Amino acid sequence: xxxxxxxxxxxxxxxxxxxxxxxxxxxxxxxxxxxxxxxxxxxxxxxxxxxxxxxxxxxxxxxxxxxxxxxxxxxxxxxxxxxxxxxxxxxxxxxxxxxxxxxxxxxxxxxxxxxxxxxxxxxxxxxxxxxxxxxxxxxxxxxxxxxxxxxxxxxxxxxxxxxxxxxxxxxxxxxxxxxxxxxxxxxxxxxxxxxxxxxxxxxxxxxxxxxxxxxxxxxxxxxxxxxxxxxxxxxxxxxxxxxxxxxxxxxxxxxxxxxxxxxxxxxxxxxxxxxxxxx
Amino acid sequence: xxxxxxxxxxxxxxxxxxxxxxxxxxxxxxxxxxxxxxxxxxxxxxxxxxxxxxxxxxxxxxxxxxxxxxxxxxxxxxxxxxxxxxxxxxxxxxxxxxxxxxxxxxxxxxxxxxxxxxxxxxxxxxxxxxxxxxxxxxxxxxxxxxxxxxxxxxxxxxxxxxxxxxxxxxxxxxxxxxxxxxxxxxxxxxxxxxxxxxxxxxxxxxxxxxxxxxxxxxxxxxxxxxxxxxxxxxxxxxxxxxxxxxxxxxxxxxxxxxxx
Numbered sequence: 001x002x003x004x005x006x007x008x009x010x011x012x013x014x015x016x017x018x019x020x021x022x023x024x025x026x027x028x029x030x031x032x033x034x035x036x037x038x039x040x041x042x043x044x045x046x047x048x049x050x051x052x053x054x055x056x057x058x059x060x061x062x063x064x065x066x067x068x069x070x071x072x073x074x075x076x077x078x079x080x081x082x083x084x085x086x087x088x089x090x091x092x093x094x095x096x097x098x099x100x101x102x103x104x105x106x107x108x109x110x111x112x113x114x115x116x117x118x119x120x121x122x123x124x125x126x127x128x129x130x131x132x133x134x135x136x137x138x139x140x141x142x143x144x145x146x147x148x149x150x151x152x153x154x155x156x157x158x159x160x161x162x163x164x165x166x167x168x169x170x171x172x173x174x175x176x177x178x179x180x181x182x183x184x185x186x187x188x189x190x191x192x193x194x195x196x197x198x199x200x201x202x203x204x205x206x207x208x209x210x211x212x213x214x215x216x217x218x219x220x221x222x223x224x225x226x227x228x229x230x231x232x233x234x235x236x237x238x239x240x241x242x243x244x245x246x247x248x249x250x251x252x253x254x255x256x257x258x259x260x261x262x263x264x265x266x267x268x269x270x271x272x273x274x275x276x277x278x279x
Numbered sequence: 280x281x282x283x284x285x286x287x288x289x290x291x292x293x294x295x296x297x298x299x300x301x302x303x304x305x306x307x308x309x310x311x312x313x314x315x316x317x318x319x320x321x322x323x324x325x326x327x328x329x330x331x332x333x334x335x336x337x338x339x340x341x342x343x344x345x346x347x348x349x350x351x352x353x354x355x356x357x358x359x360x361x362x363x364x365x366x367x368x369x370x371x372x373x374x375x376x377x378x379x380x381x382x383x384x385x386x387x388x389x390x391x392x393x394x395x396x397x398x399x400x401x402x403x404x405x406x407x408x409x410x411x412x413x414x415x416x417x418x419x420x421x422x423x424x425x426x427x428x429x430x431x432x433x434x435x436x437x438x439x440x441x442x443x444x445x446x447x448x449x450x451x452x453x454x455x456x457x458x459x460x461x462x463x464x465x466x467x468x469x470x471x472x473x474x475x476x477x478x479x480x481x482x483x484x485x486x487x488x489x490x491x492x493x494x495x496x497x498x499x500x501x502x503x504x505x506x507x508x509x510x511x512x513x514x515x516x517x518x519x520x521x522x523x524x525x526x527x528x529x530x531x532x533x534x535x536x537x538x539x
Contacts, residue, residue: 043459043461044429187323189323189527192530195534196534199534199536214459221532221533221535222534254459257462262515266492267466267470268467270463271460271463
């Protein structure tokens with residue numbers, strides 16, 4: 001792909017270790033992303049969220065990010081100024097976080113938060129911003145945008161809050177969306193509605209999507225391509241439709257240990273972790 | 280350990296109703312679990328499934344209905360100390376349900392102290408036994424919860440429930456905070472414990488596959504009401520009658536572009 005939206009080569013993220021030195025949580029991750037849906041799957045501690053945060057420039061203080069290449073739309077993310085980085089964040093690159101309960105501002109109305117995002121990136125009047133925010137809420141299938149606009153985060157359900165966050169992230173029309181477990185805090189039925197909204201937006205706007213999740217089954221049904229991470233490394237990159245032919249023992253083990261409807265296995269196969277996976 | 284446990288107990292709920300202020304959280308729910316059986320409750324958040332469990336163990340007030348242990352001539356009455364000992368609960372989030380400043384040893388000793396069980400040396404033996412039961416071993420005894428992984432914490436929560444040798448175990452989403460591979464280990468552990476100790480399970484989950492793995496029968500709840508009772512086999516074969524159950528089943532298969 002000549003015009004990759006995002007190019008990542010040998011990305012490493014390290015944090016100071018208690019006993020001195022650094023411990024690497026992301027160890028040489030490489031991938032390129034076009035206008036497609038890329039899934040990153042792994043267990044807690046595999047480095048999948050740290051990868052997303054490093055791209056976003058949200059690595060926690062003290063963390064050290066290095067990469068041979070970290071380029072977004074031809075721009076070198078490692079050399080641009082913090083100011084330029086800031087204007088990208090929420091503008092051309094947006095991120096959806098896991099739990100709307102913790103990631104929405106509790107003392108601002110939902111509408112005010114969406115307007116704030118828009119006005120941080122586009123020169124529009126308050127009135128236009130309000131109209132755009134209402135439109136955005138309607139896009140994510142909120143039935144009564146006027147009402148939700150005036151509500152605070154604690155007054156809406158999890159599904160509604162997550163939709164509001166998607167509306168907020170999409171209002172500046174980003175080219176790249178990083179979704180970190182966007183539906184894990186939601187009920188299965190609501191989960192699918194939120195995914196359908198995301199899917200439609202990706203298809204209509206031609207966005208690139210990085211979908212980070214621990215749920216292999218969900219990712220494989222939603223994404224085009226999947227990176228499987230273990231201990232900070234990508235152990236396998238595979239087309240989502242080919243997941244059942246996964247080569248790596250870890251991917252196979254992850255798929256295999258899920259209980260399945262209508263195929264009872266007692267006891268469930270468990271994952272026998274091999275030390276060489278983490279090398 | 281089995282012998283001293285005595286007769287197995289089942290559970291019977293009739294026309295259970297739980298009301299918070301004016302909100303009816305659980306409305307006219309009835310079910311029976313035979314001694315040694317396992318029963319699942321599924322539904323989305325707010326459907327009242329966790330409230331049913333909390334009502335059983337006395338954490339939510341009953342507005343109406345009857346709740347009783349079955350299987351013995353003189354079952355312990357709800358609210359009595361004996362009932363609280365025989366019915367134990369494992370909560371969803373092992374990061375929240377263990378006291379962060381108590382060691383595993385103290386966490387496990389607490390229920391024994393509350394119920395006045397055993398002399399100190401007997402308590403020692405019980406704690407060791409409980410740790411062995413959940414596959415952790417003695418090395419974990421003097422650790423704090425923050426020194427344990429999520430799966431290890433949930434094992435401690437299970438050990439804390441089992442240390443009182445209950446007959447009924449209430450499981451509120453016991454694996455939903457865990458990674459898939461750890462979930463498989465905890466599910467296998469629960470299944471083995473149920474067989475070994477003849478426990479009766481009532482398990483709540485939003486994941487149909489997890490519930491049908493552990494439970495033979497299940498109840499689907501929506502807005503405080505039971506919409507369907509179905510056996511795990513029927514569910515596995517997609518023989519369900521309620522639309523809501525069907526939509527849950529569809530959802531558990533993952534995202535489908537055609538349906539969206």
